[in-house]
Amino acid sequence: MKQRQIDFFFKTLDRQWQKPAEIILLGAAAGSLMGNVRPSLDIDFEIRTRRQKDPEIRKMLEDAIRAASQVTGVAVNYSGNVAGWSRIAFLDYRRKALAYKKIGKLTIKIMRPEYWTLGKMARFLELDIQDIIKIIKAKKLTPGVLTDIWARAVCASDLSLELGQFRDHIVYFIRKYGKQVWGRQADLENIVWRFKKKAGLKHF
Secondary structure, three states: OOHHHHHHHHHHHHHHHOOOEEEEEEHHHHHHHOOOOOOOOEEEEEEEOOOOOOHHHHHHHHHHHHHHHHHHOOEEEEEOOHHHHOOOOOOOHHHHOEEEEEEOOEEEEEOOHHHHHHHHHHHOOHHHHHHHHHHHHHHOOOHHHHHHHHHHHHHHOOOOHHHHHHHHHHHHHHHHHHHHHHOOOOOHHHHHHHHHHHOOOOOO
16 A cells, blocks of 8 residues: 555545544554555554544444545545454554644544554564564664563453463564564563563563
């Protein structure tokens, strides 16, 4: 998904909706705007507007998004609360989202890179791993920043099978790809230890 396609979709949505709304981009679309350009067939985003719980407003918003998707030929995946997409807590992702641009009455933001890795680390397909690697390099995300956000997510998430997998994915990623993203001098076992300590897992 390229920037011009993303902008075209939201320009079209603005014409269809004609009311203020706040957008937070995530997924591959957000990744492309952060420097990881790879083929993607859709745009993932959170959208919030006034009186969104009103069934009539909700239906109007759904219709506007559907129309914009049909006009632009861009597939979309959206929610009024993307935190519900994962059992792993997205923490204060709304407050930390980065400004992208204003298109008409739409205020568009991008999920902050370190928060963006949470969903990728939870799913952890090969495509997700490569995305994480590229964004860590592009945004120069340090082990300290990432272990802090990953550990906070562990502590804030409810007990589940996915939570245990998330922890395992993090440890595996650090040991397998740590030197690739942070350099040959990176002390990977110390990074693992710091993550476990912050997550309350120092005895595991």
